[in-house]
Amino acid sequence: MSIDTAPTVSATALDATSGAATRRDILHRLLMTLGPILIALVIAGCILLAVGVDPLAYYGFVLEKGLFSPLGIQQTLTRMAPLLFLAAGLIVAFRAGMWNLGGDGQFLLGAVTAAASAPVFVQIMPAWLALVCSFLIAMVVAMIWSLVPALLRAYQGVNEIITTLMMTFLGTSLANVLVKLAFRDPSTTVPQTRTLPVEDRLPRLFETTITSGLLLGLAAIVIVHLVMTRTAFGLKLRIVGANPRAAVHSGLGVPGLTVAVFAISAGLAGLAGAVDIIGVQGNVRADWNPAYGLAVIPAVFLARMNGFAAIGFVFLLSVLSIGGESAARRLGVPNHFTLVLVSIVLIVLALAEYFDHRYNQSRRA
Amino acid sequence: MVGCRRGDPFTPPDDSCFLVLGFMSGFSSSSVAGRDIVALEGVTKRFPGIVANDSVDLSIRPGEVHVLLGENGAGKSTLIGMLSGLQQPDEGRILVDGKPTPITSPRHALALGIGTVFQHMMLVPTLTVAENLLLGEPWWQRPRTEELAARVAEITGTLGITVKLQAKVSELSLGEQQQVEILRAMLRNSRLLILDESTSMLTPKGIDELGALMRRLVEQGLAIVFITHKLKEAAAFGDRISVLKLGRKVGEIPPERFRTLGEQEIVSEIVELMFGKQKDDPEAVERPVRTARAGADPLLQVTDLAVAATDNAPGLSSISFDIRPGEILGIAGIDGNGQKQLAEALAGQRTATSGSVRLDGAAIETLSVGERRRRGLRYLTDDRLGEGTVGTFPVSINFFLKQVGAAPFWRNGVEQRAEIDKRAAQLVREYDVRTPSLKTPVARLSGGNIQKVLLARELAEGAKVVIFNKPTYGLDLANTLASRQRIRDTAARGLAVLLISTDLEELLGMCDRIAVIADGALVGTVENVDDARTKVGRLMIGLAA
Numbered sequence: 001m002s003i004d005t006a007p008t009v010s011a012t013a014l015d016a017t018s019g020a021a022t023r024r025d026i027l028h029r030l031l032m033t034l035g036p037i038l039i040a041l042v043i044a045g046c047i048l049l050a051v052g053v054d055p056l057a058y059y060g061f062v063l064e065k066g067l068f069s070p071l072g073i074q075q076t077l078t079r080m081a082p083l084l085f086l087a088a089g090l091i092v093a094f095r096a097g098m099w100n101l102g103g104d105g106q107f108l109l110g111a112v113t114a115a116a117s118a119p120v121f122v123q124i125m126p127a128w129l130a131l132v133c134s135f136l137i138a139m140v141v142a143m144i145w146s147l148v149p150a151l152l153r154a155y156q157g158v159n160e161i162i163t164t165l166m167m168t169f170l171g172t173s174l175a176n177v178l179v180k181l182a183f184r185d186p187s188t189t190v191p192q193t194r195t196l197p198v199e200d201r202l203p204r205l206f207e208t209t210i211t212s213g214l215l216l217g218l219a220a221i222v223i224v225h226l227v228m229t230r231t232a233f234g235l236k237l238r239i240v241g242a243n244p245r246a247a248v249h250s251g252l253g254v255p256g257l258t259v260a261v262f263a264i265s266a267g268l269a270g271l272a273g274a275v276d277i278i279g280v281q282g283n284v285r286a287d288w289n290p291a292y293g294l295a296v297i298p299a300v301f302l303a304r305m306n307g308f309a310a311i312g313f314v315f316l317l318s319v320l321s322i323g324g325e326s327a328a329r330r331l332g333v334p335n336h337f338t339l340v341l342v343s344i345v346l347i348v349l350a351l352a353e354y355f356d357h358r359y360n361q362s363r364r365a
Numbered sequence: 366m367v368g369c370r371r372g373d374p375f376t377p378p379d380d381s382c383f384l385v386l387g388f389m390s391g392f393s394s395s396s397v398a399g400r401d402i403v404a405l406e407g408v409t410k411r412f413p414g415i416v417a418n419d420s421v422d423l424s425i426r427p428g429e430v431h432v433l434l435g436e437n438g439a440g441k442s443t444l445i446g447m448l449s450g451l452q453q454p455d456e457g458r459i460l461v462d463g464k465p466t467p468i469t470s471p472r473h474a475l476a477l478g479i480g481t482v483f484q485h486m487m488l489v490p491t492l493t494v495a496e497n498l499l500l501g502e503p504w505w506q507r508p509r510t511e512e513l514a515a516r517v518a519e520i521t522g523t524l525g526i527t528v529k530l531q532a533k534v535s536e537l538s539l540g541e542q543q544q545v546e547i548l549r550a551m552l553r554n555s556r557l558l559i560l561d562e563s564t565s566m567l568t569p570k571g572i573d574e575l576g577a578l579m580r581r582l583v584e585q586g587l588a589i590v591f592i593t594h595k596l597k598e599a600a601a602f603g604d605r606i607s608v609l610k611l612g613r614k615v616g617e618i619p620p621e622r623f624r625t626l627g628e629q630e631i632v633s634e635i636v637e638l639m640f641g642k643q644k645d646d647p648e649a650v651e652r653p654v655r656t657a658r659a660g661a662d663p664l665l666q667v668t669d670l671a672v673a674a675t676d677n678a679p680g681l682s683s684i685s686f687d688i689r690p691g692e693i694l695g696i697a698g699i700d701g702n703g704q705k706q707l708a709e710a711l712a713g714q715r716t717a718t719s720g721s722v723r724l725d726g727a728a729i730e731t732l733s734v735g736e737r738r739r740r741g742l743r744y745l746t747d748d749r750l751g752e753g754t755v756g757t758f759p760v761s762i763n764f765f766l767k768q769v770g771a772a773p774f775w776r777n778g779v780e781q782r783a784e785i786d787k788r789a790a791q792l793v794r795e796y797d798v799r800t801p802s803l804k805t806p807v808a809r810l811s812g813g814n815i816q817k818v819l820l821a822r823e824l825a826e827g828a829k830v831v832i833f834n835k836p837t838y839g840l841d842l843a844n845t846l847a848s849r850q851r852i853r854d855t856a857a858r859g860l861a862v863l864l865i866s867t868d869l870e871e872l873l874g875m876c877d878r879i880a881v882i883a884d885g886a887l888v889g890t891v892e893n894v895d896d897a898r899t900k901v902g903r904l905m906i907g908l909a910a
Contacts (some may be wrong), residue, residue, distance in 0.1 A: 231734070235762070239755055248714055250735075251713070251733060251738055314716075
């Protein structure tokens with residue numbers, strides 16, 4: 001490469017010229033995200049047609065129940081609270097190059113500890129302090145649960161994808177055992193934990209049924225985004241993620257950072273469980289496993305681990321899951337069709353990415 | 366340097382030559398008659414902000430080694446990219462067999478008979494040689510192993526090389542891997558073989574063997590484009606030389622003239638083309654008389670340092686040396702004898718099993734990488750992209766990779782972008798880093814400019830002892846000279862310098878003393894005076910100095 005202009009830098013001048021390019025870049029990014037989603041909707045529509053359901057009616061119900069009806073949108077926003085916490089946890093881990101897929105186990109253990117501790121705490125201390133303590137305990141328990149994969153990865157180089165997935169099976173079972181044996185509410189016949197009275201749960205926003213956990217979730221994901229992009233700690237994690245050998249060469253304590261990443265990621269998953277219980281559910285029933293952790297992963301990928309974009313995709317996911325549940329009931333489509341839809345979106349998006357890459361290559365060539 | 370240029374003992378007899386021609390379906394008899402197989406006419410290629418190739422003409426003929434010579438960033442890689450179908454020219458055209466032919470993809474290039482052996486090996490290390498050679502066949506067919514073995518025997522026989530088909534690629538030396546790549550190109554009936562910086566990874570013996578192999582290939586009627594930035598190789602292996610400079614072709618020595626000139630004349634003519642005024646070998650450096658402060662206490666003292674061997678790296682045993690302020694101690698030796706392990710053990714990246722390292726009198730062998738750096742020990746790695754930088758991060762951040770969290774660039778852990786950009790712009794100017802912007806991902810810069818980023822980072826402030834590991838490896842002449850000057854300036858500032866290099870000339874030109882490393886131990890240390898070359902040479906081949 002020969003240098004055509006002044007060899008060195010005046011960064012500001014260069015920024016000015018790249019303004020138009022940035023705008024084109026954003027437009028391209030939008031097109032590359034929304035286009036595949038539309039295509040995926042069409043493909044999913046074809047599947048619905050094949051099983052004898054009118055896709056327009058289905059999508060209509062989804063939108064109506066998830067977005068346009070007052071009750072639906074409130075449910076959607078309430079559902080976002082735990083999803084945002086989980087997304088925040090995944091962003092930390094994925095940006096640091098660690099694939100914490102154990103979100104569900106961490107989530108459930110957080111949920112169970114919060115459900116077990118909150119009704120006890122509210123009797124012995126002011127309600128706000130009780131909730132804070134429950135949140136903290138849920139977080140700490142989830143962090144401890146992540147310690148095994150974290151230490152194995154940090155000091156033995158064991159692949160965390162496998163260990164976190166295994167720990168999630170164990171965590172789900174352990175949560176069940178805890179509900180059925182240790183924290184079971186003696187006053188009911190159904191195996192579940194004691195129920196936190198509605199007045200002691202997280203306050204609702206204004207005159208709606210939306211939980212204030214939504215605000216906590218938004219705060220969590222924005223803070224995570226800023227920490228990852230603007231702070232020294234976030235940069236260290238990104239260095240570990242982008243080039244672990246450069247991290248060692250630069251004198252970063254990679255094992256310590258690895259454990260920290262898992263702790264933060266799992267802690268946020270535990271908080272997600274707590275916010276769902278303390279804000280919405282009030283108790284944990286045995287065998288309850290909403291599997292939010294796995295559902296959020298595609299949203300985080302679609303957002304390219306950007307916190308603000310993740311908020312948008314989590315909203316979309318909420319609309320789909322709330323609307324999908326009710327549309328499924330009315331049209332006789334299995335409840336899990338939402339997951340089918342999300343996975344089609346993901347596959348189409350990956351294909352779009354691939355063809356875009358190929359196109360760029362051939363154009364550059 | 367190379368005695369095999371003409372009258373090579375391995376030259377195959379004529380009939381075997383015909384044998385090769387026989388199975389190479391792409392061959393037409395007319396192409397052997399000195400017409401261009403491939404010609405470039407006024408080819409121009411632009412990248413944002415940069416003209417990589419500026420109306421380049423090139424004619425590539427059968428039976429000729431066409432050397433493409435130029436510094437890093439002269440546009441060699443882009444030119445190769447266009448010939449191998451990775452990139453398309455913006456202007457001008459490429460003629461194949463006299464017909465204008467756009468080369469649209471690497472597959473198309475292969476179909477036209479253009480095979481490329483890239484600088485970095487493109488073999489699958491976990492597969493055997495035979496499996497690698499069979500890659501790219503239609504997936505629904507059974508691998509035609511026997512046919513392959515027969516053809517390989519045919520080709521290797523005429524070339525005088527042996528290839529172990531059943532060996533795993535990871536077990537082969539770099540030179541052998543390269544032969545496999547050349548063989549692969551031959552199996553695909555290549556008429557034009559492009560060798561991109563093929564000597565940069567090879568030992569001197571490997572380079573000579575490659576030279577001999579190229580000679581045999583062109584004698585069979587192949588055309589070879591050989592890219593290098595080493596003048597002596599160009600003079601030794603070439604038939605025709607084209608010199609590229611800043612994207613333009615600044616000169617060509619055709620075969621008729623080439624034959625009439627001696628090696629020295631060719632080198633000086635190339636230097637004339639590349640650098641204008643300089644006449645003599647620019648790499649021949651005059652060693653300045655330095656005033657190493659003989660009386661001063663050593664800045665770095667290493668005593669009985671040992672490192673355990675691992676599966677893929679030799680260990681170190683009882684390494685001891687001192688470096689005084691202002692002194693350059695060289696570590697000579699054949700690559701892979703523990704040089705990297707030594708540098709890493711000193712920097713703290715590798716755990717030492719015993720021994721002590723003292724920096725300015727204080728023991729540092731138990732300290733972390735970061736703490737050693739804070740105390741003034743700097744390690745300039747030879748693996749610039751692998752561990753020296755984070756390729757996807759901007760140039761500006763890469764300057765401060767080892768200072769993440771330190772004031773004034775971070776305050777209370779929060780990034781101060783203005784401070785970072787200000788200092789980065791300063792370093793870019795001071796160290797002449799050529800980058801389109803501070804935000805450019807560092808991996809997009811050329812090797813020389815990445816090295817400048819590393820130099821700026823390690824030498825900027827607070828350095829006392831600097832370890833340079835192969836600081837000019839893979840750099841072009843201008844950057845090599847600039848890097849060497851930086852190293853000399855570093856010592857002149859009163860720092861202690863440990864210079865690890867496999868280039869003996871470099872060490873002889875720069876060091877005060879040279880230690881020789883073999884099998885992870887220092888086998889001797891030589892004062893760099895008149896007879897140092899012989900002494901170091903004797904030590905390197907295992908004789909006492």
